[in-house]
Amino acid sequence: MTKILAIDDTPYNLDILKNGLEDEGFAVVTAESGRKGLELIDRESPELVLLDIGMPEMDGHQVLQQIRLSDEHGDLPVIILTANTEDSNLARCLESGANDYVTKPFSFTALVARINNVLRTQKDTRQLNRDVEKLRDLAYRDEMTGLLNRRAFFERANAEFEISKSSGEPLAIAILDIDHFKIINDTFGHAAGDEVLSAFGKLLKSCLRLHDIVGRIGGEEFAVCLPNSQAMHAYNIFERLRTTLAKQQLLTNDDGTTHQVTVSVGVVGLTDQKELDNLMILADMALYRAKNQGRNRTIVETGVTN
Template structure:
């Protein structure tokens, strides 16, 4: 699906010109003739990037930009200001309003298309993260949006890669009051430093005499540890072709010498904010995955995860002809604990039991909460004697020390019953679980607080 570009300008001729340029490159173009119309289009999620004029009647482009970036529903949409205004102060004002770039008319087709492609590519990557985060953990998305809007882009950690002392000193001076700034004169060492340190931005000079700085950018994009690190190029006036090539390689932004201090500060803040936004989305996605796989009360893997992975472990054990044990555990008389001490106390018991469970099993074992007060431990490469030894160790560990509840005011005795089943040739997951369940109920019938195997 082609990227959808919103062109905003109150001059029809300008709109038609940009529309023709973009359509020829197979972009889908939406147009708006006023600031309010642009806000309405964006609110309906009908664009991937906004090309925005500044001088419009009513609501000017700066205000449109500020409103889009202040709205949680639209703050992630890239905005490129395209205007006849050409003063450094105008660029800084646009960047401070939240624009991702500021291009002065007349804009070459090559530069415009390279920027649009670069920013829409970034937008689509962000959209994928947003979709995964929203579908998995809706509650966390509001916090992500709020934190991003309130983020001032300050206190980032910046790595400057440049072998000219005078150049790095000017950049350091501009940034050191608001960011932590490191300098590396060797591009090869810079890659190692970027991979080992959590930087928010790497600023790369194109002025190396004996090294192609774009190679460093390409390498940074190919490494897992630096793939998402924003890159900002420092270029000379004659470096246009290399800058465009850098954008194709995944460079996020660039500045042309002589560098305006305020513009540098504004562009760095934008990249730091974008990096933090993407990091928050990735964290949200990771939390969503963990919530889908783990039990929120105990922190153990949940039943869904266990059932998915049990089949895989059984298949592997069958292929290698290695033993596999399944241990099913039930906390004895758990309902009376809830009835006597309350459900909060029952939850405390479950959490403490899970901690003791994890300390009693082997590192390769898969410990899960099966449901309620039942737990499962899948033990690869464990014969019956090993499984019984682990089951007995856990049983003694639970019975030996009382469980403090009600913030430690009360302590209660807890015991468990354990059923063990060994994998047999041709067993499916539900077959082993059923035999472990039968062994568990035998342990309960025999008086609880004991370990029984289906082979007994």
């Protein structure tokens, strides 16, 4: 049952609204002042507000302004009830953020029609916003792992890079590459390789803080930006990740034996580099050294202040 809050300083008007709307199947709560109405919005969480404009102390425009400024109830549908039919007044109601208005005196048939129309529009708008969020998420997420894709990683990491440059706070960048991934695909099949990527993505995410930025930037290559972190702190994180991964049994041979999955990691701390791309190159150099030294290891780029 849809709950409606009616705010009006005249008890007689509230009684008419309550009785008439309850006959139409709505649940109705009432408030005789703007301040009481704002309290009931927090307490009762109505799905729509009927708001009288001409009230003492706090008029309808002021109440509506408070609703629109609310983080929790900012999109709450509001229909203004007003006896002032001047165009300037009706225009002000809409400019203040009202979803619709009804002029007094009104018929309940017209009022109910406007209520249902506003509720339907609000429902459609919220569904559209959810769909847009899903599309935006798909555009920024790697489908295989659920991590950020390459574009999204660089956008967010670059923002953190600029903050660290201006604030002087430390920052660390890491590039990770699953070792011998082609052999995994060739031996166990691409489906198994996909499962390894997915499992590794989850493990990587679980080792990081909520505000760390992590993405899949290539086939079996991942990148992490760790704000407010020294390079050696990042080294310790990825060493724990690396040893944990090496102990997990992600792949099993036909004879029942397991195939170890390992990762190589290159880490670099914030330097005097002017661009994030240059810092990524340094991390990639450390990764290259890790692979040349036998893989399954974490290397911090030398010559960088930790």
